[in-house]
Amino acid sequence: MAAVKLLGASLSPYSCRIICALKLKGIPYEYIEEDLLNKSPSLLQYNPVHKKIPVLVHGGRPICESAVILRYIDETWPQNPLLPTDPYERAVALFWIKFADDKTSSIAMMYLTTGEVQEKAAKECSEMLETMEEHGLVEGKKFFGGDEINMVDIAFCLVAHWLGVIEEVTGLKPFEPHKFPKLNSWIQNFKSVPVIKESLPGTKTMLAFFKGRREMVLASKSS
Amino acid sequence: MAAVKLLGASLSPYSCRIICALKLKGIPYEYIEEDLLNKSPSLLQYNPVHKKIPVLVHGGRPICESAVILRYIDETWPQNPLLPTDPYERAVALFWIKFADDKTSSIAMMYLTTGEVQEKAAKECSEMLETMEEHGLVEGKKFFGGDEINMVDIAFCLVAHWLGVIEEVTGLKPFEPHKFPKLNSWIQNFKSVPVIKESLPGTKTMLAFFKGRREMVLASKSS
Structure with missing residues (x-):
């Protein structure tokens, strides 16, 4: 074993x-x-x-x-620590991980619904992105915790890699790069880390799967 | 300061x-x-x-x-630790704290709604209590982590002290002591810890406040 x-x-x-x-x-x-x-x-x-x-x-x-x-x-496994050692900095990181856990569900909601419910979810997704841009990321820093990737970046992988696919599947566009310059840079930085790049699923496979699943879910709701 | x-x-x-x-x-x-x-x-x-x-x-x-x-x-402040030192035991504690964060919102929902939505929230509350009884608490142990109070007990203070008040305000009763013997003992144990006892707000004040607030919320929804 x-x-x-x-x-x-x-x-x-x-x-x-x-x-x-x-x-x-x-x-x-x-x-x-x-x-x-x-x-x-x-x-x-x-x-x-x-x-x-x-x-x-x-x-x-x-x-x-x-x-x-x-x-x-x-x-x-303490090598390559994923959280800051200072308790205050660690609390700030844990705050954002909780934020990711609580708010990224708007992306799933946007994906699995239609009409007013979907519009509400897309609005919540936009608000999440605005908060990340305004309060989470710091100008000139590559990642949430500074110049090294940490647990907060990983917690937001849904925003970095899944959101674009869901936007393509739904036709909605809460993430407009020009409105979120810091977030846009962060996504590029995050996906450029070799270990991350090789861990993210391929976009083509995702698109096919998520399109099919959305159709299935909506069909089961309307039947 | x-x-x-x-x-x-x-x-x-x-x-x-x-x-x-x-x-x-x-x-x-x-x-x-x-x-x-x-x-x-x-x-x-x-x-x-x-x-x-x-x-x-x-x-x-x-x-x-x-x-x-x-x-x-x-x-x-490391004195009187609120989490186990063993990483596995700590992960189990953090699992239950996340469970408390995610599931106790059913109590607030039950309190702030009526009709079908309220019934659904009461059902979710019952399911939460069943999971705590079946998977969270161990027969013969006073608290979630054993014989000493820890962070998990504190995280569930909403169940120990607020739920009874919300039941009285709403007339619903998801917590039936005979159905949840371990949970019932835990509530008694938790509230018997002197520091907890002195930290919990008085039931009379809570009842008056939560009754008034529920009426206000429902009135604003129906108008």
Whole structure:
């Protein structure tokens, strides 16, 4: 049995968070792709509360919830730290990770709905981007924490890589690069980090999958 | 200027989380009551993203989001630790704190709505209680982390103290003690800790306030 296993789904941004962290730390792991329409007994056993990926299994013990897994990885393997050592700076980073957890759901909402509900979600997504631009990123710094990538950048991978695909699928455009210059630079910087680049799923595969899934979800709602 | 200031609202469970932690740590602090209908310039300046209490100000620097503040307090003042030292046990604790953050909103929803939406919220609240009973608490242990109170117990203060009041205000009863024996014992244990007992707001004041507020909210919706 591998010491570290990851139960994930290749097109999930929450799985991607964990893959990025494990790779940045240089931790070898066994990856197990879950079929989310037919969840494995292992997944149901490891995460009986939420029954969701990702689950990290370390030495046979499961850790659930991607933000919790990120903390566990950083505490267990201290090389290439993903959080600042100063408690205040760390609190600021944790504030933004919580913000990412709470607000990026607007992107999923925008993707899975139509009409007024979708418009509301797109508006919430715009407001999230405005807050990231105005309060989260600092002019001249490459990443959220300064010149090195950290846990906050990873937590926002949904904005960096998934949002563009969802925009293409839905035809909505909450992210207009000229309105968000800092965010636009950050996305380029984030995706240029070799470990991140190789961890993000391909856009073509994502587009095909998310288009199909949206059609399926909307058809099931209207029937 | 006091080294530690807390901007809070006396009947907020999120403020209460911070008061409990500061008192368990024995940290003196200056408490500033915020009028949530007329927020102070300080609050808006310290928490420009969410404009919400609680905010902890330490050495002039603000920390926002109650779960983040709890972590900051525990890291800054290590006496009477509020989280286990073992990384795995700590991840389990953080899982439950995230669960509390995500799921206890059903109580607020139950309180602020009527009809179908309220019924749905009450159902979600029941499911939350079932999960806490089945997966969170261990038979024969006084608290979530064992025999000592920790951050998870504090994070669930909304369930321990606010839920009963909201039940009385709404006439709904998702918490039936005979269905949740472990949870029922935990509530008694939690409220028996002297520092907690003295930190929880009085039930009479809460009842009057929450009844009035519910009427006000419903009136504004129907007009």
